[in-house]
Structures are given as structure tokens and as C-alpha cells.
Amino acid sequence: MSTSTQRDRQPVAVVGMACRFPGARDVQTYWSNLLEGASFLAPLTDDEARAKGVPDGVRGLERYVPVSGAVDGIEHFDASYFGISPAEAAVMDPQHRLFLEETVHALEDAGWAGRASGRRVGVFCGSGENRYGALLPAPASGASSHRGMSDTPAMLPLRASYHLDLRGPSIFVNSLCSTALTAVHLARRSLLADDCDVALAGAVSVQLPHEHGYVAHDGGVMSPGGALRPFDRTADGTVPGSGIGIVVLRRLDDAVRDGDFIHAVIHGTALNNDGADRQSFAAPSVRGQRDVILAALRDALVDPSTIGYIEAHGTGTPLGDPIELAALLEAREQLGVTTPCAVGAVKSSVGHLDSAAGMAGLLKAILAVREGVIPATVGHTRLNPAVDLGESGLYVNTERRPWSDASHPRRAAVTALSVGGTNAHVVLGQYTPAPAADRSAPAGAKATRSYLFPLSAHTPAAFQRLRERLADVLAGPAVAACADVAHTLQAGRAPRELRRAYVASSPAEMQARLKDDAPPVPQGRIQLAVDLTGQVSAAPSLLGRLHLPEGALENSSGGERAFLLGYGALTTLTGLGVVPDVLVATGSGVFPAAAVAGALDRDVALRCAVRLERVRDVVRSGGDLSVCERELTSMERDLAAARLAPLSTAVRCVTTNETFPVGSVPSADRFLEVAQTVVMEGGEAAGAVAECREDCPDVLAALADWDSWLALLGHCWERGADLAWDAVGDPAARTTALPGYPFEPVRHWAIPEAADPVRQSAPVAVSSPAPAAADDADVLAEVTAIWEAVLGVRDVAPDANFFALGGHSLVAAQIITRLRERFAVRVPLGDLLDAETPAGMAELVEERLASARLYTALSAAEDEATMGTFEL
Template sequence: MPDGADGGVPHATGPGTGPTHPPRDPAQPYDDRTKPVPHTTQPGEDEAPAVHDTSAPPDEEFPEFPAVAVIGMAGRFPGADDLDAFWENLAAGRESVRPVTDEEFLAAGGDPRDLDDPSLIRLASVVEGIDRFDSGFFGYSPAEAAVVDPQQRLLLETAYHALEDAGCLGGDRTGEAFGVYAGAGDSRYYPAHVYPRFAGQPGSVALVHAATANSLGTLATRLSYELGLTGPSVSLQTACSTALVAVHTACQDLLDHRCDTALAAAVSLNPSAVLGYRHVPDGPFSPDGHCRAFAADAAGTSSGDGVGAVVLKRLEDALADGDRVHAVIRGSAVNNDGRRKVGFSAPSAAGQTEVILAAQAQAEVDAGTIGLIEAHGTATKLGDPIEVSALTEAFRHSTRRTGFCALGSVKTNIGHLGAAAGIAGLIKAVLALEHRQIPPSLHFDRPNPLIDFDASPFRVPTALEEWPASGHPRRAAVSAFGIGGTNAHVVLEEAPPTASDAPRPPEDGCRLVLPLSARTAGALRGQADALARHLERRPGLRLDDVAHSLRTDRPALRHRLTVTAATREEALDALRSAPPGPPPADDPVRVAFLLPGGGTQYPGMGAELYRDHTVYRDTVDECARVLRPVLGADVRTALFEERHPDDTAAFLGLVVTEYALARTLVESGVRPDALIGHSLGEYTAACLAGVIDLDDMLPLVTERIRLISSAGGATVGVAAPAEEIEPLLDDTLSLAAVNGPNACTVAGHLEAVTRFEDRLTRRGVPFRRLRIPVAAHSHVLDPVLPAYETHLGQVTLRPPRLPYVTNVTGTWVTDAQATSVRHWLDHTRNTVRFTDGIAALWDRLHPVLVEIGPGDTLTKLATARLADEAPVTVTTMRHAKADASDGFVLAEALGRLWSAGVDGALPPVPGAPRRVPLPPYAFERRRHWIDAPGAHTGTDDAPATQDAVPALAPGPG
């Protein structure tokens, strides 16, 4: 939006823009409660420092006002690939300007004759790896990526990270007006690197494409397009104030409801930075590459690279949405110097004073409450004194205090980022508010003699300072002044306290699933490593908060893995050793429940789930109610107290366990597409499929178990193919089950089974007698089948609502079979065709195989049958001999299902977890670069390849 017509009327945003807050005279003093007050201090008098009540209640400290919340931030600056490293550098007073080696200089095309030229300043403040980009993540071919200005590429990645930090990627943004306001320096990549490739192709499609990919006009629209943001999309350029003008414009559009959320960002990258610059006496650049803002020996600025982005939202909306607020923008203003200065590139004290007063007025804060000014601070002899003079004049409208406000410039750490300077200063100020510390300004030994600090409100901190609380919120302000006179000023305030800041009890040590995802397998490994480093850096982070934030603030991408942990130490170990997740499926993931038969049960199975999981407990209780009349006892006693794993109640306990576990998974979001049971497990499958009601199924199974037990006999498991075993059987033995390529069971009367085992021993065939003294699925049951037929005739059988594979045929059950008494008699008497059933299941669905019951017997059998297919298998309950707890096994199962692509499988995080910072996405960057003529990088690390646009493919290196 245009500035005032005369260049002196500021364009400001903040509470004063609303209809209930009429504009005020910027020169009118005011107190911190937003009411104009007379200024009674006379010139020359000292104003006593205010005494603030630090015990004031939150609603007094933070009155309600229309303002803008910073809810997300990201950046890459010299010496810092993320904001954690950036703050560490700032707090440590670390400068990121570094020497350029001879090798770097020459590789970039530098003239060897310049190596000994003392006027050539070979220091650089650069973002490392600007030639690298995760092209695949954003859908670019290597050749397409190579022609795009690295400013646009890095800004795209940084914008994504900022949206991550704001939690804007984990949900649906349909209908949300999300604005983008971005600026950059002129592309230095296009003229030196890209254009020479097409110099002989004027008007060609390739040249037009390359020019578009390096145009400042496409900066914001590229972000909107790639990130799916549908609000206003505006590219801005006001020279060195670009970034802060972008923030100001975003704030205005938010407060005017032109958008609901906004991304404000800026970038400045110089691909030729390592070539240095030639120092000119009395020029704007430092003679030694260091920036000494406000110091007596200040002699100019130095250039730097950087990219930063913030995500903004109206404060009331951010608080209502539960967003994590980094800081609050109370007000901002923009103006222009007009002709009130000695030259186009010169600063104007009047213009700066006016924009600062306007921002303070819109923020409705007293200058005496501002504890930090992040200044433009370019360390020029003319600019610094004018800036401090303008600040002092603005502050003197509301305070006579001296030396109370820290004055700093991030340029002393990283150099002057040009168009991105304001975003670096803004992020520094926000981090200072968050950490409640004021970082030092570097290279300040003695003050500039043209600056009267003793009479000003300002002091330059030279060491890290704690920022104590006062009777008002901590506040900071940021300035940026562009060549040509567009000035911007922003007033910030620390985030208001919320209910989520209240103390809470310690974590209860429950098992938590931490979900990670990425678009490539390599990036997924990077995600795990990044989260491990994040937890190490922040020992105070609660694991439940991290698990919650991973669910709510991160999208579920194609490649996934989960780790399960109860403590930070367990999480660190698991993240470092986490195996790759299952390969992502090309089609929607299907799930099959595998329900085991008798023999897998053990005393105490599911006891922890019964104690800790409501759905599981309620289901077991319901089953116990149904079984009490027919069993004459409480099945829960057999499940959790008695030690008789082979009696009727124990077998019923297995059915109850499977049914309760299946219901628990369904309620957790894991709905099966198909089922297959093994022997007794097929009854559980039929009940889940709707063939038999639970009230009928449990009594029916009770009679089945009793009748089979009364028939006696024995069963032996044989580790050999059924085809090799069948010739050894006579009419005293039956092939009871074909479980796998090298697994079957044989049943008969005890004497016949004993003789058979002797024959197996002589032949060297491995076998194992099943501990249950029955001969299910054999001729031994023939005498009891009529009685069982009577019981079958008393239950209602319905067609299945969910497909399942039957043991009788080894293929999908038909409606006629499921509702036939004869079929269920055959199921009891005939051979279990489990291996055929697994093949039928796989041929139709290729599902994830989930064992619903103790151990992993069926998934092992299925894996043996599908050895060439590598199915994804999941166990949901511990084996009898396993040390892991039921809760851990179930949590890991749900995590593995989510990793396999079952989106609804993640278990919720208990309690009231809060959103916390997470590490940014671990982009899998590769080199995509067109070398400038004469440059030779000497690298062969993943060069951009000739792909979609052959003429645009980068050169060697």
C-alpha cells in the first residue's frame, strides 16, 4: 500500500487501525495502559526510573489489544543452519564472518593476481550450501532446479520450515486465506551463471523460463504455488528495508482481515561472495570485513547472506487456536524520507523519528518500556549517529530516562544482509524475548564520538545479559532503513501467558509413540537423527509434548517410522538405532487381522491391557458377563489369576483376548479389510465379520471346546512339507493342519500319535508334541460331531459383512458357507488349510498382516508362505516368554501400522500435552548449480543432471 503522499506521513498498523481506536498524535505522550497522559518532565530534568510491580496479575500485565502473533519462524544465516544455532551464536557473541581460502577464491573464478592485493577484502559471511536444494521434495527435476535462483530455492525450503514451526502443515487449510509477503535482493545468479548459457538463444522458451525462475516478481508467487497458499501473494522490494516492510504489510493485511495467516519472508544471497570486495576509502564498506556498529572505529558495513521467514496470525486467533506464540507484534509503521535529506542514498533523521513514533503510537506503548532496540546499525560514520539521534528524539516524547534500553545490531555478527537484514533483526529480537536474554553487540570498545550515549536512553551491551521481569511485558523494537528512504519500524512484545504455561504434574512414564515421516528414505533417517539432537539440546522437553506435537504439527508423508519410548533416554536410544520403516505402499494400505487358535494362550495374557485400556477392559468384562452362565465361573479368573493354560476357560480366554484386542485396535483407528483365523480363531473372525453375535459365539465355542476335549487324542507339529508327511499317514492318523511350506500338524489317538513320532525320529524329521491333549481337525472327533451339530443349529448365522478366509477351503468364505451348519462341522473336523488361506488373502489384497493375539505364530507362518513377497507383519501382544510389556507391544504395533500407511493407527497421547518446538524437516539436498564461466568447483557430489530441459542442465562440477 502506498506511503503518505508527502513522504512524511507514516503508514502504520496495530491497534490504532481498528474502528474503536482512532488515530493519535504521534507526539502525544502516553503511559503503558494505552491512555494519553501529559508529559510533565521539563527539559533538563532527570526522570526517575519507574518502579514496576512484578507481581501484577497477567490480565494487568498483558491487556487485550488487537495485535499480531509470531507463531512460526525459520532461518538460515551465516554459521547457523537453523535458529537454535543462530541464537547460540548470538548469545555467545560469535561472529560468523570467515576468511576465504585461496582455493575457494580461485575455484570461484577469482584472479590469481588478486591474491596478494591488500585492498581486496577476502572475508565472507555466507550461508553454506546455497548450491544445494531438495528438488525432489518440491517436484523439480534436477535441470529445472538448476536454473532457479538459489534465493528462491532457499526461501522455499525456509518458508516450509516456518510453516512447520507454526504447525500449519499438519491440518487442512481449505478455505483459509494464507498470505505471502516476500522480498529478495536482485538475482546475482542469473546474470553470472544462467544467462551466459543462453546468450545465443534470445527469445527462446528456455531463456524465458530461466528469466522467470530468477525474477523478483515470482518470489512470493512461487511460495504460494508450491506450498498451496491462496491468500494475497506480494513480492516487495524496498532495498535494505524490504524484509521489515514485508512484515509490516503482512500485519496490516491480517488486521484488516485480508488474510487469516501470513508468511513474511526475505532472502539475500550472493553466489560470488567468496570473491570478496575491494575496499574504497570513505566508502560504505568496512576495510577489514567487520561491522563495528556505534563504535568509535566504525568504518563501514560488510555484506552477508541470509534467509528468514516468520508466520503471523492475529493474536486473538492464535490464542484461540492454541498456537505457540513466539512473540507479539504490537505495532509497525512504514514511511519514506522524501526529499528531506542530502542525497538519495543518505538517511534522514526526521523520517526515522517519525516512523519510530508512529510504530510506538500504533503499539500504544511507552518508549520507557522498551528494553531492546535491534537497530539498522550499519556502522557507517554518517548512518549510526543519525539513527541514534532519531531514536533518542522519538524516545524523548515519552521518557527522559537514560541508559535503560539496550541497543544492538545483528550486522556485527553476520554482516549486512541487504533485503534480508530486517528479518534477521526481527528474528534476533524475538529470540531475545523468548530466551529473556539480551545478546551482545560485537566490536564495541569505545562509543562513536558523534553519539552522545550518556544523554540518550541507550547503551550498547557487550556481553550476554539476563533480561529481568518488570511491571510490564518485555518489549523490543526493530528498525530497517532502505536506500531511497523507505523506513520501517516494528514494536514487539513477549508472548502473553496462557493456561498452557501453568505448572502440571510430571510425566507418568507411559509408553509413547513418536511418529516421523519424510518424502524419501534418506530424509527419514535425517528426521530421526535431527529429533535425537533436538532432545539432547533440550533436556527439559517432555516426551508427551514431543509426541503430541509430532502428531499435530507435522504432515504424514510417504516414508515413515515410529519409535516407542517411556523416557527421554529410551527415545534417544531408539531414534539412533531405529531401522528403516516398511517400504511405502503405492496403493491404499489394506489390513488383515490374523487370529490364532488354541495353544498360543498363557496365564496372565492381556493383564496390563485390561488394567490400562478402557476399550479392552470393557470388552473383556462384556465377554465375562456372556460366559458366566455357560462356564459357571468368571473367565477373568482364568485369564489373570489361575495357572491352568489348557482347560476350557483358558481356551475361552484366548477367544476373549482376541476379540477384546481386535475391538481395541478398531477403536484405535485400525479397521481390518479382511480376516483369517486359525482353527479356533476363525470363530473370533466370524464374530468380528458379523456372522455370529458375541452372545451366541462365546457359548458355542464353550461347547466346542468341551466336546473336543472329551474326545481326547493328541496332536504333533511337524517341521516338514505336508506332501512328504501324508504318505506316512494311515487311517489312525489325520492331517490336522497345513500351516506353511514346511509346517503341518498330525492328530489322532494318543497311541497312534506316539508311534508316528517314533517314525519321525527314525527319519530325522523335527517335530514337537502340542501340549493340548486333543486331536482337533481329525477323525477322533467323529463321535462328538452330532452333539456339536445340535448346538450349531441353535445359533443364528448371517452372511459376513467383512470378508474373511476360511480354513475349510483355504479361500474366501461364501455367504452360503458362512451360514451353513455343515460348513462349521467341516471346519471342526477337516484339515486347516491355513497356508492356502494366506496365499488367497495375499493374492487379493497384499495386506499388512496383523496378528491379533499372543505372540507371532501366525505372522511367522505367513512370512514363510510369502517368503518372496516380504509382507509387512505386526504383532500386537507379547509372547509368553517375552520381557516386553503389553502396553509397549501394543504401542509399537500401532506405530508400525502407522508407519506402514494406516493413518488412523497412531494412539493418542494421554493427558493434556502441549505443542513444543520440533526440529525442521531434514531436506535431502543435492547440488543443482550452473557454474559461472571460469569457475571450477571441483566437486562431483550429485551434480544436476541433464533432465527435463537439456539446454538448462548445469555444467560440470
């Protein structure tokens, strides 16, 4: 078999999951609910329905059913995390907002949130209709393009790709109720075709009016009784619900190689359509459903008799349920399969989630094969009499039960069907890894290695919650290996603005450090001290990690060794992603600093540093000063012959209290001045101790031991360094389950109260600036008011950054429109974006107003000069 064929047929690993379903804000809660056999289709009382804003005319209808499956908090969104302005967030489809947040959680669960940016990560997803947009008031002047982007469902994957910097295919999927599994099929195909290395597949649906129930119509699919009973003899229809589910997929070989946690493997998928083989456009087809099952099994290359559970579509409709079971029966009959196989449907627990329905079923099946438990199907008591399962081995599972057959890996299948005839079927199974060595330390044993644990958040409050949640996990009974926790935090979390890094050698030590209430560190300048004057040494465990020529340290003198260690430490840091803003050098430390910054050749810098250290030793010991003269003369000769180059990093020499900025070329005289100052100060480097404080750690001191080196790396990461974690962590570490990012729920809801389906007060709108005469206007105040109206942000400062407040080109287009309406001036989009601040934009407007006034004055003068009498 060729390599390409092997890739096309290999399983795909499910390495991450995230969801929000009725009664569950995460996967763990969803699974707990399923095991308990709970249903979240609870009816509302009349008082509750009234309180939620259901009109009296609707509540009084005979067919009004006050039942639905709703997710909490659809009006909330952490817009600032994604750099989205409040005004844009307020009109954004809640489905898009949910999808953005859960995409982050899915990537975190996969251990890829910190690695996905800029990588070939594909997004395949779909959504329901944008019912929210239909309830919003007409867009204000200049906002049509802004609203158009928010109203368009197909923007869903494109938003995720943009805000998370994902570079793979970004495809909107819509096949109605089978959208979720269609997305999974396309994502899997994209991976196997090598279009991407990681793929997200998901779907979201938010029903509006929300939490209000529905009106059942005669002959419709909605249950007039408000109960969804899959395959039951009393089934009378479905019940709507809202929800979102996302899975992260990778090729199995890649996932195993990179130490990803694998929830399950997808063996095969298939899609088809019923075509015209049905009674009507909305009717299902036995043959179409049977054929998609057979196609998925052929694709999966697994024994059909090993499938022990089927998560069916199971809408609870008298027509659809019997046809779905008939298709299963025909498929098994053709395959000659009669082994026991449980059938279930999760819709009776969470409702029919429309586009996201298949994702609720897929996550249930993944968890079932992973945990070896088949949850009960709520609401099923007695089989529909139109169905005869006979000796097929199929049975509707009505109680929680362990997976019975342990002779082969657990396998399951999931079906999703849609109005319009697109059928999808997925075959998945348990992942059975090769036995791994136990890497946890024995009880009471002392750990031999420490790890770096990075933690970051967008706000101080989020950081505090994240720290508390992680401490709780580390205090729990099932604690992962220390290396796995560190690896997951390093590669599995996207670094945010506020950071703190911890060094610990055990989960207990890490938990203790997390209880320290020290605030996170905002990103800032990275300053590193280079001081060769102390007792310089390096731990043996670190020597092999430094970027040094082979055998460079062998037979080296004290001065040579100090230089080589300093130079090696700095170049190693550069290779790990640390780009210092300033190197603070003391005495001879200016030479390795200048060499790393590119101003001096390394060998010249080495000779100069060694000579200066000899001078310092002679001066301090009161020795023969003629030695100093010879060394300084040789240093001067070396520097005169050297080719000096511009600095790529600023170097500050505390010995002479001078800073050489980036791009400058330090002269030989400046380096000689350092040596002369050392001589005049008796060999001491004045100011060195004062400079090497907490915000300017000494690079050579960090070589003393592994913990000190990690602390230095953590210091640099806290201030913004993009560390190469693969070179820092344990190569054998694996991704483990840790708390996801705690988004801050801020209400963004722009529906007027009269039309608001959740009956909550709308946010106070920021009014547009009132028209005024341009000559009398305070232009900066007017521009600021336009910013506040368009962005939905109050108290904008004159130097506020447009992009930091969530601005982008379409928002800028709205500002251009309002500036034209307000001042009758036209400002090019590029100029407006370059201005970036209200003050800068106001200056542009003032320039154009001044030009307009000058033009008017000149035109008037010309008119006066040409007016007069003349003969006809």
C-alpha cells in the same frame, strides 16, 4: 470491546524460527555466536581470493575489498525431499532452495510440520535479485517456461505453498532492505484478519559472486575498509552478506490453547514511507522513521518506557546512522521517555543481508527477550560525533549484559529501513506463561504410561542421522517431558517414506530403543488379523477408548464379548486413521471383519459369530452335534435374510483360504462354508497361526495392554496410516525443541566454470538425444534419453514414474517440444501426463508415428489413383 476488535488487537506469538546466517546454520548457533560477540566478516587472503576464482583484474583493484558475510553450501540442495528433478534444481535460484529447506525447519521448530499440510498456513516472504539466473547459460530448446518459473523471484512463496501443501495466502514481498519486517507486518495482519491460522514470514538474500568480497566506490555505501561499525565515529560504510531467516506466527490465544512453545510475542507493527521528505530518492528521512516508531508503539498498546532494547537498522554509514538515532531521539522525546534503553545492530557480525537484514535483527531481538540477555554490538567503540544522545536514556550496547529491569516483562523493538523510503518497526516482548505443573517423573520413579514416538525420513542415511541426533538430545541434561517429546514427533514432523515407530515410557528408554539399528520400514500394505478363538480380553484402560455402544459389554457372553471387542477395536482404528488394505480373518473372525468392511449388518454378524463359536466349542469338546446343526441352521436363516453389500476393505478368510476383494459381495454360502470348515477341522482354525505373523498383527491381542495397543498403532503408521495424533497422545503435551530434519546436501550448480562465482566444477550435463531418422529410431530409447536430459536423471527405467522423479506440467511441456523436434509428432499434454512412464510415452509416440505413416501411404495411394491422362 467486540470480539472482532479483541482479535484485531491481540498479540501474535512467535512459535517457530529458522535461519542460516554467516557462521550459523541454525538458530542455536546464531545465538551462541551473538553471545560470544563474534563477527563473521573475515577478510580473505590474496591466495584465498584467487582460489575462490576472483579474477586477477579484480584482485588488483585498489578498491577491491575481500570481505563479505557468506553462508555455506549455497550450491547444495536436497531436491529429492521436495520431489524436484535434478535438472530443475540445477537452474533454481539458490534463494528458493534455501527458503524451502528452512521453511521445513521453521515449521518443525513450531511443532507444525506434521499439521501444516492442507491447512490455512500463509506464506509472506521476499528475496533479493536472482543473480544466479543471470549467470546461467541460455535455456535449451523447450526449457524457456521451465527456466521462467525458476528465474522469477515472485515464485518464492508459491513454491513453498505448493511443495508443503500450505493453503493460506501466499504473497511475495519486496521493499528492498525492509522486506523481512514488511513480511512480518503483513503476516501479522493476515492472522488478525483471520485470513490464515498460521503464518510464515521470512526473507532470503544470496549475494553473488559469493564469498568474494566487493569493490567499494567513491561516494558509495560500501565500506572501503571492510569493517561495519554501527553508530561509530569511524564508520565508513556497510559490508554485504547473505542469509535467510523465517519466523512462524500464530494468534496468541491459539498458540496457548494448542500448547505451542512461544519464543516471544509481537505486540505491534507499523509500515510507512518517507515520501518526498528527503534530499533524494536514496536518502533517509528523520520524520518518516520517527513516525513509523510512534505508529508501531500505538499499535502495540504497551508502555514505551518498558522497552529495554532496540535492534536498529545500523548499516554503519556516516549518513544513515545519525538519521536513525535522530529519529529514535525524536520519538522518545515526543513520548517523554528517558528510561535506559540499549541500542544494537547485528550487521557488524553478519553483514548487511539486504532483503533478509530485518530478519537477522528480529531473531536477535526475539532471542534477547526470551533469554534475558542483550548481546554486544561488535565493532562499536565510540559514538559518532554527529549524534548527541544526551539524557534520552539511549546507549549503544557494547558488551553482553543481562536484562536489568525485572519489574515488567522484557520488551524490545526492531527497525528496518530501505533505499526508497519504506520503514518498518516491530514491537515485541517476553512471553510469561501461567505457572505449569511439573509433569516430569521424580528420579527413580516408575513411569505409569508409555508413548508412541514416530520417526521418519526420506532416505536411509537421513533416517540414521535423525535417529542419532534425537538419541543425543535425549541423553542431554535438559530433557523434556516424555509426553512433550512424543507430541512434538507426532504433530511437529512431516511423515516421510521411511518410518519406524517406538514405544517407550521415559526418555532413557526411548534413547535405548533408538540405539537399535533396525532399518526403517517402507510404506506398504496394512494387514490386520481378526481372531476370536483365543482368550480375548481388554485392558481396563483401553475399554473406554473403543467405539462401542454404551453398556454393550455388560452381561455379554464370551462369544459376544469377543465379537464386540474385535468390532470395537477395528472401528476405533478406523476412527484413528487406520485404513487396512486387508483384514485377515480366522474362523468366526470373518464376521466382525465383514461387518467393519460394510458387507454385513453388525447385529447379524454378531449373531453369526456367537453361533459359530458355540459350534466350535461343541466340536472341540465332543458334545452333542445336534446343537451344531441347530446353530448352523439359524446362521443360514440369518444370512439368507441379511442384505449383503460390497466390501470396502478386502477380507481374507484363512479358514477357507479365500480372499474377497474390495467391491465384491460375499454370498451367504461363502460365510456358511467357513462354519462348515470349522466343523470339519474339529474346531481348529487351520493356518491362523501361520497368518498372524509380524506383518499381520492380531487386533484383539493388541487390546491386552496399552503398550501393545500403541505397538499396533505404530505398526499401522509405519505402513502409511495417517494417524489422528490428537486422539493418541497426551492432551496436555506441549511442543518442545528437537533436532530438525537432516537434509542431504547434493550439489546442484549449473553455472559454467568460466562464469562460476564459486569456482567449482559444474555437474556433468546429460546430453540431448542426437537427431536420427524416425523410421530407424528405438522410440523408447529416444524418449528415455529425452527424460534424462530434461529431468537431469541418469539411467531412467522404462517403468519410472514421471512425477516421482520431480516432473510436472512445465517439465512435460519441454518433453512435448523435444518430441515434436525429434519425431515431428504432437502429443497432447493431458495424454502425456496420463502416460506417466517412458514406456507409456513411447507408446503414445509410436501410435502417432504409425498414424502418420498410414496417412502418408493413403495419401500416396490416392494420388496414384487420380493420376492419368484426360482430354482437354
